[in-house]
Amino acid sequence: MSGTSTRDTTPGTVASNGEAPASGGATPSGNGPEPAAPASDGATIRAEAARLGSMLSEIAKIGADPEGGVSRLGFTPAERDAHDLVGGWLRDLGLEVRVDAIGNTIAERPGTADGTPAIGIGSHLDSVPHGCRYDGIVGVVGAVETVRLLTENGIDTAHPLRVVIFAGEEGARFGEPCIGSKIVTGELTERDLSTMRDAAGVTLDEALRRISFDPRKVGGARWRRDAWAAFLELHIEQGRVLEVGGTPVGLVDVVSGSTRLRLEVSGRADHSGGTPMAIRADALAAAAEIITHAEALARDPRNRGARLTVGRLEVHPNSITTIPGRVRLTVDVRDVDSDRQRALAAAVVRHATELADRRGVQLAAERIADTSPVVLPIWVRQLVAEASEALGHRYRVMTSGAGHDAQVVNALMPAGIVFVPSKDGVSHVPEEWTSASDIARGVDVLYEAMLRLDRMLAAVGADS
Numbered sequence: 001m002s003g004t005s006t007r008d009t010t011p012g013t014v015a016s017n018g019e020a021p022a023s024g025g026a027t028p029s030g031n032g033p034e035p036a037a038p039a040s041d042g043a044t045i046r047a048e049a050a051r052l053g054s055m056l057s058e059i060a061k062i063g064a065d066p067e068g069g070v071s072r073l074g075f076t077p078a079e080r081d082a083h084d085l086v087g088g089w090l091r092d093l094g095l096e097v098r099v100d101a102i103g104n105t106i107a108e109r110p111g112t113a114d115g116t117p118a119i120g121i122g123s124h125l126d127s128v129p130h131g132c133r134y135d136g137i138v139g140v141v142g143a144v145e146t147v148r149l150l151t152e153n154g155i156d157t158a159h160p161l162r163v164v165i166f167a168g169e170e171g172a173r174f175g176e177p178c179i180g181s182k183i184v185t186g187e188l189t190e191r192d193l194s195t196m197r198d199a200a201g202v203t204l205d206e207a208l209r210r211i212s213f214d215p216r217k218v219g220g221a222r223w224r225r226d227a228w229a230a231f232l233e234l235h236i237e238q239g240r241v242l243e244v245g246g247t248p249v250g251l252v253d254v255v256s257g258s259t260r261l262r263l264e265v266s267g268r269a270d271h272s273g274g275t276p277m278a279i280r281a282d283a284l285a286a287a288a289e290i291i292t293h294a295e296a297l298a299r300d301p302r303n304r305g306a307r308l309t310v311g312r313l314e315v316h317p318n319s320i321t322t323i324p325g326r327v328r329l330t331v332d333v334r335d336v337d338s339d340r341q342r343a344l345a346a347a348v349v350r351h352a353t354e355l356a357d358r359r360g361v362q363l364a365a366e367r368i369a370d371t372s373p374v375v376l377p378i379w380v381r382q383l384v385a386e387a388s389e390a391l392g393h394r395y396r397v398m399t400s401g402a403g404h405d406a407q408v409v410n411a412l413m414p415a416g417i418v419f420v421p422s423k424d425g426v427s428h429v430p431e432e433w434t435s436a437s438d439i440a441r442g443v444d445v446l447y448e449a450m451l452r453l454d455r456m457l458a459a460v461g462a463d464s
């Protein structure tokens with residue numbers, strides 16, 4: 001791991017890995033109180049990069065694509081195998097491990113104080129198609145390493161520590177992201193399971209049955225607010241901000257929301273040679289115009305900050321010699337501004353309807369998911385910032401373009417998200433990469449912040 005973890009490295013000075021000092025600006029660095037000594041008391045307890053790397057390699061074997069990368073979609077046997085593997089590691093560390101009705105794996109390490117709510121840490125193990133080994137996985141191996149550090153060093157926490165591996169975080173299969181976390185918060189319920197369909201038309205309740213889960217029991221997965229004190233998620237940045245700034249740690253203030261649409265353009269399939277250009281109703285030509293217009297809307301300076309993607313296109317009959325009669329496409333609109341996010345999605349549908357009319361094709365539009373942006377609580381971020389400073393790791397406060405389970409569970413408990421850099425900023429592709437030493441630094445921050453949360457909340461509880 002990096003050489004920045006010595007206890008006496010003062011935040012804002014040049015760290016021993018040669019990184020430049022913090023520039024202030026968006027970070028509260030330098031404006032706060034003197035950094036306290038790490039809560040990890042005296043002994044230098046640090047994450048082991050090699051251990052993290054080998055956990056990542058083990059997990060990456062599950063759903064590995066022959067051509068590189070990983071395809072481990074939500075609610076598939078591969079996702080379950082990954083949960084089983086990590087659940088076994090947590091059990092070996094002495095935790096009580098259970099799997100809830102939607103497939104979240106939840107492992108508990110008891111606290112010393114009776115009846116206290118838990119501090120949660122974790123992330124997800126599913127991937128997008130042709131994704132990679134870091135998105136979500138880093139937060140899971142970081143949680144396992146946190147437990148290992150506590151256990152190996154005989155450290156107790158006052159609050160129970162609960163590791164959560166959320167099921168189906170990526171919205172890649174059903175459109176809906178963060179399904180496991182939305183079920184535990186009640187944002188999604190059993191009724192929603194039959195309305196979600198993957199590209200093959202399989203509903204989520206059927207997908208659950210296929211992996212031996214009973215969708216009728218999903219209501220039982222709901223969490224009680226009073227069972228939780230806070231939640232911390234470690235994650236890769238999936239952007240370039242940390243790398244460009246040479247900053248090892250990101251602390252998220254706002255997490256983008258996403259509105260997802262499924263559009264179906266219906267024209268008339270016909271012979272590609274026999275049909276004159278003037279009488280065609282080409283669904284793909286219309287879809288192409290809809291897509292470029294949607295992109296132009298998102299590039300309009302009035303929508304600056306919004307991101308719009310058409311990532312899936314199904315063309316029917318998909319033949320060289322037949323005019324396309326039907327096209328289905330998805331639109332993913334993301335923003336940290338909820339009004340702009342929803343207004344842009346509505347504008348896309350409005351313009352697509354006009355374009356379809358003009359071209360003599362039909363348009364059906366359906367909103368398949370809608371997640372709000374979330375502002376995370378400042379006091380949690382401040383506490384994580386202090387943990388980072390105490391460890392001598394520079395940080396910056398930043399938004400997240402991707403969605404995260406912590407943003408969802410923040411509806412029930414205060415949540416924080418810690419980012420580590422992504423090489424070249426790329427993610428959701430096999431080239432996604434973060435060094436084990438960068439991950440280890442993130443785990444150190446997670447560990448330190450979790451201990452500080454535990455002490456701070458225990459002190460508040462004792463006073464009240």
Ligand code: GLV
Pocket residue numbers: 135169170171177401402403404
């Ligand atoms: C989740 O990983 C997302 O795509 O935001």
Ligand code: MN
Pocket residue numbers: 124135136169235403404
């Ligand atoms: Mn993720």
Ligand code: MN
Pocket residue numbers: 128135170402428
């Ligand atoms: Mn992802």
